[in-house]
Amino acid sequence: MKLEFIRSGPALVIENEERLLVVSDLHFGIEADLAAHGLHFASRSTERLERLMRVIDLTDPDRLILLGDIKHSIPSLTRQEYHELPGVMETLRSRLPLLIFPGNHDIGIERFAKKTEICPRDGALINGIAFLHGHMNPAPDLFGNLIVVGHHHPLLALRDEVGCALQEPAYIRAGLMAGKGDLSVPAAKVAQTRLLFMPAFNELAGYDISRIVNDPFSPLSRCMDSKSAEIILADGTYIGPFSSLVQDEDG
């Protein structure tokens, strides 16, 4: 298995039997929700889709995995989504086959997706790798594998020598800890399971990594072994264990 980190996504290419391009948390239609919160911006769906198409051109994958939260509005669809999503999905579909792992924001996605494209909400194994959005308990057969999840939008804050903080999207890679969280994982599979939390493709999403680790809010982040957590930047730069960042805080 080979991994490629695509910074201009952020996106991930996983190559074994075939080349899979994985992107997560696109949140098409977010502008309507922003407007409801007092932030009025023109839709950036076209730009976002173009960026995704460029990543597809760059990586030339066999299939595209949309790891959930393709759309944004819940609980109901907005006019913006009715208007934009058919075009978005058709552009992607006409380029390459799609697999959709619906997320918590994907209520109503069936309207825009083909039945054959939609995978179970609690995840599935594809070429020996487990995928799910990450908002609900994973199907039991996923354990023992590499589990790739979206949903968390990890963002890393780093400080340089003078003390200025900068933020970058990043991946968290971590193992499971037996007995932590509320998932019952077969003991034999705990050690073999690896979690990979993907950064969001949407340019506005981001959630501080230290809060994901220290204050977990999802079934998988709750049973993650935070001591084993490691950070990788969107371009693949290995930053190191999460614990070393914590030590840095005042050093």
Place this chain on the structure above:
Amino acid sequence: MKTVERLDPRVRSCIRKRGFTSLSDAQKQAIPLILDGNNIVLIAPTGTGKTESAMFPVFNGLIPLPGGGGFKAIYITPLRSLNRDILSRMQWWCGELGLTVGVRHGDTPMAERRKQALSPPDLLITTPETFQALFMGKRLRQHLAHVRYVIIDEIHELAGSKRGAQLAVGLERLHVYAGEFQRIGLSATVGNPGEIAGFLCGVRPCSVVQVPVAKQLDLSVQFVGDDFRHQVEVLKKYLKREGSTLVFVNTRVTAEALGHALFGHGDVEVHHGSLSKEVRIDAEERFKKGEIRTLICTSSMELGIDIGRVDHVIQFGSPREVARLVQRVGRAGHQLNTISRGTILATGFDDLLESLVIARKAGANEIEPVVLPRYAADVLANQVAAIAVEYGEIECSGIREICERTILFPDCDELLEKVCRQMEDHHLIRIDGSRIVTTARARRYLAGNLSMIHDERKVPIFDIVSRRTVGTLDESFVVGWVHTGVVFITKGQLWRVLEIADGKLTVEPAKKAIGELPSWEGEQIPVPHSVAQEAGGIRRTRSLAKYRTEPDGIAFASAFFREMDKNRSLVPTDDLITLENTDDGVVCNVCAGHKANEALGRVLSILLSARYGTTVGLELDAYRMLLRLPSSIRAADVRDLLLSLDPATMPGVLRLALKRTALFKWKLVQIAKKFGAIDPDADYEKISIQRLLDFFDNTVVQQEAYRELLSEYMDIDTAAAIVTLVRNGKIQVALGPHSLIGAGGLLSSRDQIPPPTMDSAVLATLKRRLSQDDVILACMNCRDWKSRTIVSRVEEHPRCPKCGARLVAALKPYEE
């Protein structure tokens, strides 16, 4: 014919009743001009009967008009408190003359507003913001058709700001209903009265009447040192000697501190903007009645609220600007033709020199010009929305005609089009061919954005350790720049942001930050280039002959120079820049004033940051900059950079430098709000607004942020001129040891310039991580020694302690 005789007998009888025996110079010059129907700007010190000069002939014109029907004259002042003051003065006159008068501003109750809509007063006293609101109601718009006179009081306060630009467009909107009306501006002394006239009237003819102020000023500078107790003692002596005294200070903190120290006197009150309206009015009243003799105040007392007799004005610390000193001292000697007496208490070396320069300039009538904001895109956006709501829909060319009648937006075709398209993006208006159409949002937007003043929500800062609120930050600053993990400084302490949620910022004290960080303590009054440069000239000549001072000041200055010489320190002057190494970075002593130093400092910072891949911290005042740098970058490196600067490329570099700073993002959020992109009550916790701001790249919003920062916050032209003088040798650059001058000063502006990529942050993080890694050292020579440690403890050239060989291998623990 004598001036008075041209007035209506009823007005003349009132003048007699009020006890005016003779007219002041200002009145003699202004009244005939106004009676003849001229537009006029009247420039005179407070207390020379400015208001009356304007109002006698206005009353004269109002009396013969039929009663009712609409507003006949509108009197606009920048402050509600001034409105109240003017109202109480006008009520008597209007009562005597059978005219009706009303006030309308933010505090006016609904019932009163309704009454005005039904039966409008002849004379309406209002603020620029409420003036804008008059165009929103159908009935009020009809009343506007009857306006014959508009009087703008304290026009110098408005002309230099976006409030003023909005008002200028507002006057042209009024022109659509009322046709030509007579315009009267009342101003304190400014350096450029012609511009003020243009601001008031656009391209229409306008007379300027100027009553000279300089010969009525009696100014002195007293050195009091930097010890607060001594300062208070000197101040007490002055207060004992003089009658009623206004003590002007530059910050609220100083006002409170002095108030506390003088509290025992019993006849002292404090007056500043943070106090409640009731407390302020009470202090004003008691001063006016003579119950207290001393009022300690900030700029809140500069404008012409009538507070009765003032014998003496004390300015505590340098007034920073000539105009400000003249305005403040002008409050003394409120009777006609009396001398205004003022004393500056100077508190340190910079402060003393600066005060002397400003006092000299005031005497020579060298007053700073008011800089009009031209082509302010957010003002245009605000007025497009207002006009769209006013008309429902309107040809874009109609909006253009209104705006182009002001001198602030001539030929604004292209800008207007950009502004409209941007507003359409934010769903504030619709563009239908050549027409601009209002939207449901536009009216709501206008209700929240009548004012161009950024009435900021304050975000409380909650310290999670002590579990208390330690201060507040401007919302736009929080939205634009602050995110989890950043460290900032406020109240002199470092804080790290843990969370932004529930409308508050949760922080913990940060123990260490190598660099200094953006601080937000409110904007300070900048010292102009001309003042800082002349102070630099005094440092060069070491002669105070031209200046009025007393023995303490002369003794202090010469002792200071002796001390500098004894330490073999170089004295930076108007033609010598000195660079000094310190533990924190490099101090550049440049006598250029705040705005030029701000520009120069940022240009240097971004070039250093790009060259060395590190963040550069910047703090500065009018005479020096501290560049906070990693210890490897020294004064000589900064000198080389300074000498290699190309003045022509500096504006471009500065734009790049600004883009990533806290200041720029703060400004961008404020302007985005005026473009309707961000509601006043927006919930900004949901997403990373910092990234949203990237969407403004190459838009008119970003263009306006640059325009405002480059014209109002910094002075790139002067900075480039200084660099040119450095290049042709007119200004020398020298390195020197850290000096008294370099260490002095209050560094009043702080920001950081981060590098273009986060490579150095990544490297620094990786380096820290690697230095904590376990490593096994093994001697490959004797193969008899092995040691386990962490990378940071390994010496540069490890040797085997057993055999002394340098053949030591570093192994990973798993390679053991």
